Amino acid sequence: MSTASHLEAGGLLLIADASLPAASLEQVAPLLAQGVAGLPEVSSPPSAPRGVVLFDGVLKPEHAQWLRREPPALLLATRERDGGPSPWEARLLGALLREGSLMPEQAEVVCHPLRGVVDVQQAATAVGMAVESSEGSRVAAGLAADVAHEIAVNALLDAPVDAQGAPRYAHRRTEVREVAPEDACELRFAVEDGRIWLEVVDRFGGLRPGPFARALEGWGQKVKVDASGGGAGLGLRRILEHCDAVAVRVVVGRESRVACVVDLGDARRRAAQPKSLMFCLHEVRVGG
Structure with missing residues (x-):
């Protein structure tokens, strides 16, 4: 298994911060790639893949640097016991990259x-x-x-x-x-x-x-x-x-x-x- 701290998947550049082992990227890549597959962005896509920083979910001052990138990187918590992001947050990420509401699709609004x-x-x-x-x-x-x-x-x-x-x-x-x-x-x-x-x-x-x-x-x-x-x-x-x-x-x-x-x-x-x-x-x- 690769130990790279960066991994491209589904048009996303997955980045493991210091709170995660680099190898965890290969574990979560299929879930995230599936969530954003075929979803066009709202406007013309950025010249570089959209950065998604996977971390343990504990916000720290050093995470501010990711929001100052162009385009800003997305901070995604890996809160599940298996070390991956929750399914509902993966769906939210997918919704974020397409037009329309960010609310759960089947919920009564x-x-x-x-x-x-x-x-x-x-x-x-x-x-x-x-x-x-x-x-x-x-x-x-x-x-x-x-x-x-x-x-x-x-x-x-x-x-x-x-x-x-x-x-x-x-x-x-x-x-x-x-x-x-x-x-x-x-x-x-x-x-x-x-x-x-x-x-x-x-x-x-x-x-x-x-x-x-x-x-x-x-x-x-x-x-x-x-x-x-x-x-x-x-x-x-x-x-x-x-x-x-x-x-x-x-x-x-x-x-x-x-x-x-x-x-x-x-x-x-x-x-x-x-x-x-x-x-x-x-x-x-x-x-x-």
């Missing part, structure tokens, strides 16, 4: 239109209730509601920009109660196999991997407040701490789609549990 702060609060409450009605723990209900609130506010108030690219609401978050009709968005959620899936989409495509990289650079340390984008920079850190997986697909200038997955168990200290963080950035070429 609930949609909450968002135009104002009240809508965000109601959607977050509905998420928490869905967790409890699915026999999830009260801890998970609170965490999922918190994640729902954060990603909804980000899409509703931080994402919209004007024709010059200037934020429309981000710098006056506390004043805005409702956005213009064309800036409205939607939060979708579904419960499947002991996890709740949350997804929100905006039409601006302005998300970038930089804030995620900065969150990782300070992982395990006290959160540094950064209000340059209009918020305090605390929400993203909470999202990463609460979730088992965060997947982002950005088509520049067209769409940002964020999916978060929260386990329904009662574990309280989740920051050190295995996590996948996959940020897929697509630059749209002229005429593409």
Whole structure:
């Protein structure tokens, strides 16, 4: 068996980080290749294979470097007992590389239109209730509601920009109660196999991997407040701490789609549990 730390499979460049033996790549390659086989990317594919870093799922500051690559590498946890990624995360990776929703295909999805702060609060409450009605723990209900609130506010108030690219609401978050009709968005959620899936989409495509990289650079340390984008920079850190997986697909200038997955168990200290963080950035070429 090869001991190379890099292995190309199905158009992906699989990379084993220091937490895994290099030989583990050959074990997981067939699963991942099958998951992405025949799935065209949203826009023109990058000149190099898409990098997927397999690791033990324990996020560390040194993982920030992978998000700063062009294109960003996708961090995929190997949480299963056999040393591979979970089937649901492999499916999420496949969905990330094609157009459309990141939600589980067979799940019953609930949609909450968002135009104002009240809508965000109601959607977050509905998420928490869905967790409890699915026999999830009260801890998970609170965490999922918190994640729902954060990603909804980000899409509703931080994402919209004007024709010059200037934020429309981000710098006056506390004043805005409702956005213009064309800036409205939607939060979708579904419960499947002991996890709740949350997804929100905006039409601006302005998300970038930089804030995620900065969150990782300070992982395990006290959160540094950064209000340059209009918020305090605390929400993203909470999202990463609460979730088992965060997947982002950005088509520049067209769409940002964020999916978060929260386990329904009662574990309280989740920051050190295995996590996948996959940020897929697509630059749209002229005429593409």
